[in-house]
Every structure is written in structure tokens, then in C-alpha cells.
Amino acid sequence: MAELITVDDPGDPRLRDYTDLTDVELRRRREPAEGLFIAEGEKVIRRALSAGYPLRSLLLSAKWAEAMRDLLATLNAPVYVVDPGLAERVTGYHVHRGALASLHRKPLPTAGELLADARRVAVMEAVNDHTNIGAVFRSAAALGMDAVLLSPDCADPLYRRSVKVSMGAVFSVPYARLDAWPRGLDAVRAAGFELLALTPDEKAVTLDEAAPHRLERVALMLGAEGTGLSRRALAAAGTWVRIPMAHGVDSLNVGAAAAVAFYAVASGRPVG
Amino acid sequence: MAELITVDDPGDPRLRDYTDLTDVELRRRREPAEGLFIAEGEKVIRRALSAGYPLRSLLLSAKWAEAMRDLLATLNAPVYVVDPGLAERVTGYHVHRGALASLHRKPLPTAGELLADARRVAVMEAVNDHTNIGAVFRSAAALGMDAVLLSPDCADPLYRRSVKVSMGAVFSVPYARLDAWPRGLDAVRAAGFELLALTPDEKAVTLDEAAPHRLERVALMLGAEGTGLSRRALAAAGTWVRIPMAHGVDSLNVGAAAAVAFYAVASGRPVG
Incomplete structure (x- = not known):
């Protein structure tokens, strides 16, 4: 007691x-x-x-x-x-x-440890808003992502606001930080992951066309609200994917975009 | 000047x-x-x-x-x-x-006016959180929903916080209030819409199985964070649909759930 x-x-x-x-x-x-x-x-x-x-x-x-x-x-x-x-x-x-x-706090696992057992990974670059970090973790947990990797400049998933918005999903989805960015992505690719970068760029294929649920191992890269993924991060990706937008709308909120992309990764497969 | x-x-x-x-x-x-x-x-x-x-x-x-x-x-x-x-x-x-x-403010259109021209409609019940209302409108605009219908107890889309979170999408997606709830849904059905209720209930078919993008006219019903759709609203729906959740997670945030469902409605079709 x-x-x-x-x-x-x-x-x-x-x-x-x-x-x-x-x-x-x-x-x-x-x-x-x-x-x-x-x-x-x-x-x-x-x-x-x-x-x-x-x-x-x-x-x-x-x-x-x-x-x-x-x-x-x-x-x-x-x-x-x-x-x-x-x-x-x-x-x-x-x-x-x-x-x-x-x-x-507990010591974080290394990216290598996480990647060994994972098949669907979310990778966030420079997401420094605690609400958005929490929202992405909540959706990652609900939609069956196995792990989250963070660029060095992402906000802390254990900050009070992140924890709250995630409803505690930051405790259940394992995560690690990549020390070098975007160089750390090489290890993700080497572990057999296809790197998909989410971007509104018109040169990207649609999420439907990319059909990420058919890939054996997927790392889905997300940038911050507003700025999106950096050019260096986009250059490191294997495929650019976009969510088709209605005319005149610039972007979805990063939490909404992440939910859509995680759903597409999980689509048609049993989760959990 | x-x-x-x-x-x-x-x-x-x-x-x-x-x-x-x-x-x-x-x-x-x-x-x-x-x-x-x-x-x-x-x-x-x-x-x-x-x-x-x-x-x-x-x-x-x-x-x-x-x-x-x-x-x-x-x-x-x-x-x-x-x-x-x-x-x-x-x-x-x-x-x-x-x-x-x-x-x-401008006078709101009637539900009937909106339904005459729409093919994809979001229907919200008792969503009384201004942030969530705004988030749903932002995703509705981005993912090509034609209109939003609100139960009488939904929060005001023109409240400052809703406007801000929506990034102004409350101005571009037309909306109306249903005066009677859930009786007002009869008019939606009569206008040729299939009523899909989003619910975590295990008796629901998955969003994949429901394939809402194949339907000619879809009204997608969303309840409030936490409580979800009321029993009366669920009873008024034609089909219950669920987003498959990973083991142990109770639900997505309503904004994330809406984004996923709107994406499924738009999926594979040109939007905008």
C-alpha cells in the first residue's frame, strides 16, 4: 500500500x-x-x-x-x-x-532493435508540436503501426501534453530516435523497409497507387504541419506518396494525414 | 479604402x-x-x-x-x-x-437544398467540441466531401476556435442543421443517400467491406469523441461501419476517424 x-x-x-x-x-x-x-x-x-x-x-x-x-x-x-x-x-x-x-523514464530502444521486429513503421521529421505528436501516436496505436522513429528535432512524446493527447498510446507504441538525420534512414532501408514519403507534391503517386498494404515492410515518413518533409528527407525516400486533395485545399492536419496513411498501410489486413 | x-x-x-x-x-x-x-x-x-x-x-x-x-x-x-x-x-x-x-453570419441553407447537389455528405451528431468540429471540416474540405449536416446539439462551426482549427474550411464546405434528430435523417435517406454509421461496434462491417466509394450517394454519420453515435442514431442508419482497430485500443480521435472515413469515401475517385 x-x-x-x-x-x-x-x-x-x-x-x-x-x-x-x-x-x-x-x-x-x-x-x-x-x-x-x-x-x-x-x-x-x-x-x-x-x-x-x-x-x-x-x-x-x-x-x-x-x-x-x-x-x-x-x-x-x-x-x-x-x-x-x-x-x-x-x-x-x-x-x-x-x-x-x-x-x-526508461532507456529508449535503438532504431535497430525496433526495426528487427517491425513491419510497419512511422517516421516523423521535425514534428515539434506536442499535440500533433500525441495525435500521431494515438492513431499509430489504433491502426496497428508497430513502431515510431523520430528525427532528432521532434518533440518529446513523454511531454505531458503529448501523453494526454495520445491517451497513453506513447506508452504502447515503441519508439526510438534517429541520431543522424536524414542519414539514419539508411539503416531503415537496409533493414528491408520501403521508405514512403508523404507529401502534397503533385509528382507523388497517390496513396491508392502506392498500395502500401501490399509491401512487406513499410516506413511511412511524415513531416511537420505547414512545412512538411525537408528536401533532404524527400531525397532519401524511395517513393513519394500523396493523399489526393480536393481543389483549393493545401493540406490536411498532420494528425489527419497520418491517420489516413496508417489506414492505407493497414488496409485489408487484420491488425493487432 | x-x-x-x-x-x-x-x-x-x-x-x-x-x-x-x-x-x-x-x-x-x-x-x-x-x-x-x-x-x-x-x-x-x-x-x-x-x-x-x-x-x-x-x-x-x-x-x-x-x-x-x-x-x-x-x-x-x-x-x-x-x-x-x-x-x-x-x-x-x-x-x-x-x-x-x-x-x-449568412442564413444557412436547408438540408434539402444541400442534399439536392451533394453526393458525399458528413453527418455529425452531438459533436460539441469546437476543436473537433473544426478538424472534421478541415478534413471534409481536403478530402472532397460535398456538405456537412449537423444534429441540433452540435457546436457552432463559426465559433472562433472551430474557424481557426478548420483553417477556414467552415467557409468552403456548405453545412446545414437538421431540426429534428434523428428523424431528420429520413429526408437524407429519401434523397437517395445510403446512411453509413461509423461505430467501433464489432457487429459493424469494416470500412473496406462497406466500400463506400462505390456508392452513388453516401451520408457518413459520426458521433462525438468518447460517446459515439447514440442508439437512436445507430438505429436510423442503413449500415454500421467500423475502422479496424489494433488490439486493446478503444478508439481513434473523432478527427482522425473522420479523415479515414472521408478518405475511404473518396478512395480511387478523382476529388475536387
């Missing part, structure tokens, strides 16, 4: 993992440096624990400490019980979901 | 269209009652004007008044030039995009 500790001083050093959660720049530096990340809401916290992330502590309102009693009974970490006003003073925002967890 | 009016009093009654923009409840009542809506950012404002929404006024920083000079030359409405601090005091938030427009 976890130890329940009522805290009423917002300056209590035991709450340090949860301070200034709305300061994105600060948290982006601090969390990887300190080897922690934050999960929010009961469902997502349970998913993080199920995925084997070691718990550092929980910060709960009294109401949620009661609601999550069955879970607390299985834990071995401090549980700080605070009133909602204090939670807001510490974190900087009103914690709607009433429950925050601080968890230890 | 529009008249440029420098305003330095946040209480100036001419700025009333822009007050309390962060008070969602207030604005949700006020905007339809007063027949106005707000568009944000140069690109989206241009799209609203191109789509024929009459301009009430603009609220710009001096920088944007300069950047948008070509547009202002064509307008016949007051342009209020304010400094960013005053814009924030009036609206309640920091206006990142530096340009707001207040526009008149």
Missing part, C-alpha cells in the same frame, strides 16, 4: 516534480534532464504503470485518492494528497483531472 | 464585437444572437471574405494594418488599429495572429 501524505505547503520540496507545469520551455529542459515525465488523469496513469514505467510519486485530490484506492493498494511510492487550490498553486493550472503522476 | 481608426480606450463601444472572447459560454450565446462571428489571422480572414461573409469590422495591430494593406484597400468597413496590449485587454487574451475580423 502506498503511503498517503497530506501536504498543505505549496513550497514543500517533495512536490518539486510538479512545479511550474505550464512553463513549457522549463519543463522541456527539466524533465529529460531529471529522467522524469508527468502523466495526467486516472486512465493515462494506469496505462503508464501497466507499460512498466516506475512511479516516482502521485499528486491527488482527496476525491481521487478515494476513487483510485484499488490502484494505490498496489503501489509502493509516496502519494501526496492536496486540495485543488494547492495543486493549482504548485502546477500553475487547474488540474481538471485531479490526478498527476511523476514517473521515471 | 477602409477607414483606419486608431483606438486607445479599451472601453470604446466600437470594439464591442471583440470583448470577452475567452468567455466561451458568453460568446456562444452572444454571437448567434447578434448574427456575428470572429475570424482570426490574415489567411482565415481572407478566406471568410472570399466566401462572401460581409465584414462588420477589423481589429488590427499597426504591423498587421501595414501587412494587409492590399486587402484593406478593397474593403468598406471600419478598421480599428490598436496596440497589442489594448487588444489583449479587450479580448481577454494575447492575440498572437495580430488580426481579428468580425463578420456577419
Whole structure:
């Protein structure tokens, strides 16, 4: 049984993992440096624990400490019980979901380890928006992608907003970072993957024509909202594919484009 | 040429269209009652004007008044030039995009008018999240849906957040509200549309099996995030369709699900 500790001083050093959660720049530096990340809401916290992330502590309102009693009974970490006003003073925002967890990061697998077992991989370049990263992971999990590879300048999938938008899919879809970009793609190709680059360029074949569900091993490359894949990344791809757009529309949201492409990769095949 | 009016009093009654923009409840009542809506950012404002929404006024920083000079030359409405601090005091938030427009609403077409010319229609039930409404419109425009029908309890596509997330697609995809729900669906069926309900229910056929791109006229029904379509709406549908999900994932985000379904409807056909 976890130890329940009522805290009423917002300056209590035991709450340090949860301070200034709305300061994105600060948290982006601090969390990887300190080897922690934050999960929010009961469902997502349970998913993080199920995925084997070691718990550092929980910060709960009294109401949620009661609601999550069955879970607390299985834990071995401090549980700080605070009133909602204090939670807001510490974190900087009103914690709607009433429950925050601080968890230890785990070492990431290497790209090589992921590629050995995968057949359908999403590769993201410079996707630095936490909402978009989370949305892509959620769709990747739902549509049966095996793994995600990230260029060095992609945002952190374990940042609080990414975790939340993904509904915890960042815990279930394994991911790795490519250290060299786009050179790291050579290893993907060498592992037997066909590299498909998603682009609105008219020279690209349509997703229908590319028929990615027929390929044995597919790596589907996605760029950031607005800018898309870089020229260097496009040059490294084997095939350019596009989603046909209605007249006058420049692009889909990257989350929507990813969902469509993942669906096309999975199409007609049993998933899961 | 529009008249440029420098305003330095946040209480100036001419700025009333822009007050309390962060008070969602207030604005949700006020905007339809007063027949106005707000568009944000140069690109989206241009799209609203191109789509024929009459301009009430603009609220710009001096920088944007300069950047948008070509547009202002064509307008016949007051342009209020304010400094960013005053814009924030009036609206309640920091206006990142530096340009707001207040526009008149237009009368909505009836469902019957839309159905006469359409072949691919999205029908939303109780989607009351402005971000999701906007995302669905953006994908509907990009993937060539002809029109959108809304149940009476869907959120307003012209609310500022919906407009922004849609990138202005709410101006280009015509939409109507069904007054009776789900009874209004009878008219959709009577107009020759096959009603497909998107649901995770295992009794549904897969989207692949349903092959909606082969149907002459398709109405694709989508429910809200989390709850999905109501039992009454499901009962009114001709066919239940599902997107196959990987093991253990409960659902896609409604925007992602809509994009996948719209793609399947358009699949293999030229769009636009």
C-alpha cells in the first residue's frame, strides 16, 4: 500500500516534480534532464504503470485518492494528497483531472532493435508540436503501426501534453530516435523497409497507387504541419506518396494525414 | 479604402464585437444572437471574405494594418488599429495572429437544398467540441466531401476556435442543421443517400467491406469523441461501419476517424 501524505505547503520540496507545469520551455529542459515525465488523469496513469514505467510519486485530490484506492493498494511510492487550490498553486493550472503522476523514464530502444521486429513503421521529421505528436501516436496505436522513429528535432512524446493527447498510446507504441538525420534512414532501408514519403507534391503517386498494404515492410515518413518533409528527407525516400486533395485545399492536419496513411498501410489486413 | 481608426480606450463601444472572447459560454450565446462571428489571422480572414461573409469590422495591430494593406484597400468597413496590449485587454487574451475580423453570419441553407447537389455528405451528431468540429471540416474540405449536416446539439462551426482549427474550411464546405434528430435523417435517406454509421461496434462491417466509394450517394454519420453515435442514431442508419482497430485500443480521435472515413469515401475517385 502506498503511503498517503497530506501536504498543505505549496513550497514543500517533495512536490518539486510538479512545479511550474505550464512553463513549457522549463519543463522541456527539466524533465529529460531529471529522467522524469508527468502523466495526467486516472486512465493515462494506469496505462503508464501497466507499460512498466516506475512511479516516482502521485499528486491527488482527496476525491481521487478515494476513487483510485484499488490502484494505490498496489503501489509502493509516496502519494501526496492536496486540495485543488494547492495543486493549482504548485502546477500553475487547474488540474481538471485531479490526478498527476511523476514517473521515471526508461532507456529508449535503438532504431535497430525496433526495426528487427517491425513491419510497419512511422517516421516523423521535425514534428515539434506536442499535440500533433500525441495525435500521431494515438492513431499509430489504433491502426496497428508497430513502431515510431523520430528525427532528432521532434518533440518529446513523454511531454505531458503529448501523453494526454495520445491517451497513453506513447506508452504502447515503441519508439526510438534517429541520431543522424536524414542519414539514419539508411539503416531503415537496409533493414528491408520501403521508405514512403508523404507529401502534397503533385509528382507523388497517390496513396491508392502506392498500395502500401501490399509491401512487406513499410516506413511511412511524415513531416511537420505547414512545412512538411525537408528536401533532404524527400531525397532519401524511395517513393513519394500523396493523399489526393480536393481543389483549393493545401493540406490536411498532420494528425489527419497520418491517420489516413496508417489506414492505407493497414488496409485489408487484420491488425493487432 | 477602409477607414483606419486608431483606438486607445479599451472601453470604446466600437470594439464591442471583440470583448470577452475567452468567455466561451458568453460568446456562444452572444454571437448567434447578434448574427456575428470572429475570424482570426490574415489567411482565415481572407478566406471568410472570399466566401462572401460581409465584414462588420477589423481589429488590427499597426504591423498587421501595414501587412494587409492590399486587402484593406478593397474593403468598406471600419478598421480599428490598436496596440497589442489594448487588444489583449479587450479580448481577454494575447492575440498572437495580430488580426481579428468580425463578420456577419449568412442564413444557412436547408438540408434539402444541400442534399439536392451533394453526393458525399458528413453527418455529425452531438459533436460539441469546437476543436473537433473544426478538424472534421478541415478534413471534409481536403478530402472532397460535398456538405456537412449537423444534429441540433452540435457546436457552432463559426465559433472562433472551430474557424481557426478548420483553417477556414467552415467557409468552403456548405453545412446545414437538421431540426429534428434523428428523424431528420429520413429526408437524407429519401434523397437517395445510403446512411453509413461509423461505430467501433464489432457487429459493424469494416470500412473496406462497406466500400463506400462505390456508392452513388453516401451520408457518413459520426458521433462525438468518447460517446459515439447514440442508439437512436445507430438505429436510423442503413449500415454500421467500423475502422479496424489494433488490439486493446478503444478508439481513434473523432478527427482522425473522420479523415479515414472521408478518405475511404473518396478512395480511387478523382476529388475536387
